[in-house]
Amino acid sequence: MISTEQLIKEVQEGQMQAFSGLVDQHKNLVYSLVMRMVKNSQDAEEVAQDTFVKAFKSIKQFKGESKFSTWLYKIAYFTAINHLREKQLLSSSLDLTDIESEDSSALEQLNQADRIKYLHQAIGYLRPIDRNLISLYYLDELSIKEIQEITLFTEANIKVKLLRIRKQLNGLLKAMLNDELQSLIKN
Amino acid sequence: MDKDLFKAALSKDEVAEGLTADFTSSVMEKVEHAAENPSQFEPLVPKRIRILIGLGYLAICLLPIILGMQESALAWMDQLHRLGVESSDLKQTLKFISLLGFVFAALTLTDMLVKRGAFLSIKPT
Numbered sequence: 001m002i003s004t005e006q007l008i009k010e011v012q013e014g015q016m017q018a019f020s021g022l023v024d025q026h027k028n029l030v031y032s033l034v035m036r037m038v039k040n041s042q043d044a045e046e047v048a049q050d051t052f053v054k055a056f057k058s059i060k061q062f063k064g065e066s067k068f069s070t071w072l073y074k075i076a077y078f079t080a081i082n083h084l085r086e087k088q089l090l091s092s093s094l095d096l097t098d099i100e101s102e103d104s105s106a107l108e109q110l111n112q113a114d115r116i117k118y119l120h121q122a123i124g125y126l127r128p129i130d131r132n133l134i135s136l137y138y139l140d141e142l143s144i145k146e147i148q149e150i151t152l153f154t155e156a157n158i159k160v161k162l163l164r165i166r167k168q169l170n171g172l173l174k175a176m177l178n179d180e181l182q183s184l185i186k187n
Numbered sequence: 188m189d190k191d192l193f194k195a196a197l198s199k200d201e202v203a204e205g206l207t208a209d210f211t212s213s214v215m216e217k218v219e220h221a222a223e224n225p226s227q228f229e230p231l232v233p234k235r236i237r238i239l240i241g242l243g244y245l246a247i248c249l250l251p252i253i254l255g256m257q258e259s260a261l262a263w264m265d266q267l268h269r270l271g272v273e274s275s276d277l278k279q280t281l282k283f284i285s286l287l288g289f290v291f292a293a294l295t296l297t298d299m300l301v302k303r304g305a306f307l308s309i310k311p312t
Contacts, residue, residue, distance in 0.1 A: 016215075016219065016222060017215075019215065019218055020211050020215050023210075023211045023214050023215070024211055027206055027210055027211065027214075028206070045206060045207065045210065048206070048210070049210070049213055049214050049217060052214045052217075053214065053217045053218055053221055056221065056222075057221055112192075115192055115196075116192065116196050116199065119192060119193070119196035120196040120197075120199045123196055123197065135197050138190055138193035138194050138197055139193075139194055139197040139198065
């Protein structure tokens with residue numbers, strides 16, 4: 001199998017077909033990131049395709065100072081943001097500003113399967129940008145520095161945002177579990 | 188909430204159905220099209236050059252205003268007048284340059300504002 005570096009070199013030298021190798025190697029990565037943000041498989045595929053076209057057009061500027069995947073992530077991230085902006089979905093979520101909670105005990109009474117279920121539901125209420133931020137950090141296990149390269153937020157800003165998202169999730173979980181409890185009492 | 192719990196919850200969202208089989212070929216079609224028609228995707232004058240032109244004209248259009256406030260500028264105009272340049276011609280020229288400058292500055296600013304979305308997606312360095 002040809003390495004990513006070799007494929008990049010070939011594309012930069014003008015061998016367009018080598019780009020299909022890069023697409024094959026990175027398409028799932030790009031699609032996953034985009035899907036997390038746009039939440040619609042058709043749109044995600046379109047945005048993923050646009051990401052690769054943009055990457056192709058600017059591949060000569062890729063100097064290898066960061067990982068190719070990080071560079072591609074950055075293009076995918078901003079392409080997805082543009083898509084959401086066009087569809088005016090960028091801030092489509094609940095207004096979470098009032099439901100932040102410092103207390104992290106919301107899930108303590110539940111078993112592991114229920115914890116995962118409720119946390120998954122709560123994550124669904126986050127704004128696409130926040131959802132992506134915690135995915136990059138917790139799921140893709142990228143460092144703060146790599147997230148900084150992708151999102152262009154400062155390191156301090158990313159840390160603050162992650163803290164805030166966790167607080168919002170705690171608040172959300174509390175509210176969700178409270179509702180659940182109330183409905184159980186009524187029944 | 189620990190990292191593993193987050194990972195497990197976020198993994199539930201991971202793509203189950205995946206991409207269509209012809210994803211790569213669709214991308215390559217678009218890529219070939221982009222390579223054949225670069226002008227469709229890239230502006231003829233690069234954005235940085237357009238911004239520089241805009242700023243240049245803005246500077247030119249501000250120059251007479253700054254100069255007009257200076258006594259030395261008046262002396263300078265007097266000097267030109269003595270050399271045979273009609274002050275009314277000079278004023279007309281300066282007005283024209285100012286107008287041109289404002290037009291270009293406005294166009295550049297509008298271009299930047301309208302394309303703010305595209306501006307965000309500029310090629311990463």
